[in-house]
Amino acid sequence: MKKLIVIADWAKDPVYLQSLRTIVEGFIENPQRIRLESVPVTSSSRHAAFVLQHISQQEEELGVPLETIILQDISITHDFDSLYVLRLKSGLMILSTNIEYSLSMVKQNVDVIQQYSNIEQKQFTSPLALLGRAASLFLDYKEDDLELDEAHTGLIQEVQNHFVGHIDSFGNIITTLTHEDLRGKYSFSDEVTFHIGSTKTISAQYLKEYRESESPILIESLFGLPHSRYLMVVGDFIHKIHPGDTLSIDT
Numbered sequence: 001m002k003k004l005i006v007i008a009d010w011a012k013d014p015v016y017l018q019s020l021r022t023i024v025e026g027f028i029e030n031p032q033r034i035r036l037e038s039v040p041v042t043s044s045s046r047h048a049a050f051v052l053q054h055i056s057q058q059e060e061e062l063g064v065p066l067e068t069i070i071l072q073d074i075s076i077t078h079d080f081d082s083l084y085v086l087r088l089k090s091g092l093m094i095l096s097t098n099i100e101y102s103l104s105m106v107k108q109n110v111d112v113i114q115q116y117s118n119i120e121q122k123q124f125t126s127p128l129a130l131l132g133r134a135a136s137l138f139l140d141y142k143e144d145d146l147e148l149d150e151a152h153t154g155l156i157q158e159v160q161n162h163f164v165g166h167i168d169s170f171g172n173i174i175t176t177l178t179h180e181d182l183r184g185k186y187s188f189s190d191e192v193t194f195h196i197g198s199t200k201t202i203s204a205q206y207l208k209e210y211r212e213s214e215s216p217i218l219i220e221s222l223f224g225l226p227h228s229r230y231l232m233v234v235g236d237f238i239h240k241i242h243p244g245d246t247l248s249i250d251t
Contacts, residue, residue, distance in 0.1 A: 001033055001034065001035055001067070002033065002034050002035070002067050002068070002069065002139050003034070003035045003036075003037065003063075003064075003067060003068045003069070004024065004034060004035070004036045004037070004069050004070075004071060004135055004139060005037050005038070005039065005055060005059070005068065005069070005070045005071070006020065006036065006037070006038040006039070006070075006071045006073075007038075007039045007041055007048065007051055007052055007055060007070060007071070007072045007073075008038070008040070008041065008071070008072065008073045008074060008076075009040070009041055009042060009043040009048070009073075009074045009076050010073070010076050011038040011039060011040040011041070012038075012040035016128065017038055019128050019132075020036075020128055020131065020132050020135075021036055022132075023128060023129055023131075023132030023133065023136075024036065024132045024135055024136045024139070026132075027132065027133055027136035027137075028136040028139055028140055029140055034139050039051060039055060041074065041243070042242065042243050042244060043074050043076065044074075044242070044243055044244025045074060045099050045100035045101040045102040045104075045244070046101050046104075046159060046163045046164075046165070046243070046244035047164075047165070047166065047243035047244040048072060048074050048099075048102040049101050049102050049103065049104045049105040049106075049159065050105060050163075050165035050166055050174075050176065050243070051165075051166060052070065052072050052094070052096075052102065052103070052105065052106055053105035053106055054166075055070065056070060056088065056092055056094065056106055056109075059092055060088070060090040060092055065088070065090040065091050065092035066090075066091040066092070068092050068093070069092075069093045069094075069095065069135060069138050069139065070092070070093070070094045070095070071094075071095045071096075071131060071135050072094060072095070072096040072097070072102060072103075073096070073097045073099075073127075073131060074097070074099050074102060075097050075099060075127055080097040080098070080099060080127075081117070082097075082098070082115050082116060082117045083095060083096070083097060083115070083116040083130065083131070083134055084096050084097070084098040084103070084113060084114070084115055084116075084151065084155070085113070085114045085115070085116065085134075085138075085143070085146075085148055086103070086106070086110050086112070086113050086114075087110075087111050087112040087113075088106065088109045088110060088111060089109050089110075089111045090109075093138055094106065095131070095134055095135060095138065098155065098156065100157060101157050101158070101159045103156045103157075104156060104157055104158050104159045105159075107153055107156045107158065110153050110156075113151045113152065113153055113155070113156075114148035114149060114150060114151055115148065115149045115150075115151040115155075116134065116146050116147075116148055116149075117149055134146060159176075161246050161247070161248070162175060162176045162177055162181070162246070162247045162248065162249075163175075163176055163244060163245060163246050163247050164196060164241055164242065164243055164244060164245045164247055165230065165243070166243055167237065167238055167241060167242075167243050170236070170238075171235065171236035171237050171238035171239075172222075172232050172233065172234050172235065172237070173232060173233040173235075173237050173241055174221050174230055174232045175194075175230060175231050175232060175233065175247055176230060176247070177230065177231045177247070177249070178229050178230060178231060179220070179229070179231070181231075181249075182206065182231075182249075185249075185251050186206050187206070188206055188207060188208045189205065189206065189207070190205070190206050191203050191204070191205055191206070192204055192205075192206050192218050192249055192250075193249065193250040194233065194247060194248070194249055195247070195248045195249070195250075196241055196245050196246070196247050197241075197242075197245045197246060200240065200241060200245075202216060202233060202235075202237070203216065204216035204217055204218040204233045204234075204235070205217050205218065206218045207219050210222065210234070213234070215235075216233050216234060216235035217233070217234050217235075218231055218232070218233050218234075219231065219232060219234065220232075
C-alpha cells in the first residue's frame, strides 16, 4: 500500500484536505490501496523545510521510503508556476511547489530533480486539482504521463542562517542549532542568549540532559529521531515565537 503524506499550510483545513482526497481518489485506479496522511505547517517556507526534513528522514529510517510520496505545498500565500519532483537517495519521492526555502533542508539528499513547467497553460481547474492529479499519477506508477523536464538542484534556495524550525504542542522551540554550533563558545550550565526575529530575546541554561526548571533550558531535542542532533529551548513560547523566525546567539 502506498502512502501519501501532505505537508502544507492548508493541511489543517478540513475542506481543502477533503478536496485533495476527493481529487486523488477520483483519478487513482484503486483508492483502497493508498493511505493519505497530513501534517499542517505554517506559511513560512523555513518551517515547511524543517518539517519536510523531519518527516522524510523519519520515513527513510523507520518507514517504507520506496512506497512513500510526500506532497509539500505552501502556495495559499504564494504563487507558483512549476511543480518539482524530487527522488531522494533513499528512493522516497517528494512533490513540491519549491517556494522560497521550502526544499532547502533536503537538498543534500536529492538524487534526481525534475520539473513540471508552464502550469498556467495546463488545463487544471485549481492548484489543488494539479497537485491531486500529479500525486495520483505517482501513486499509480504513471509519473511518465506528466512529461517532466530535467532540472538542477541549483533551483533550490538555501537557508544561510539558523531559525526556529518548529514549535511543538507544549510551546517548546526546536531550533536548527546543534552542539557543534555551540562548541568552543559555551559550556554546559552556561546561559545562552537567543535573538529571535528582530525584537525577541530569550536566555536559557545550556544543559546536557533534561531536568525540571522554572526558567528556559537548552537541551538536545526531544523531538525524536532523527532530529535528536538539534537543540531545543524548553519553555512555553507558543504565543510569542513563530516557526521560521530567524535565530542568532551571542558569542
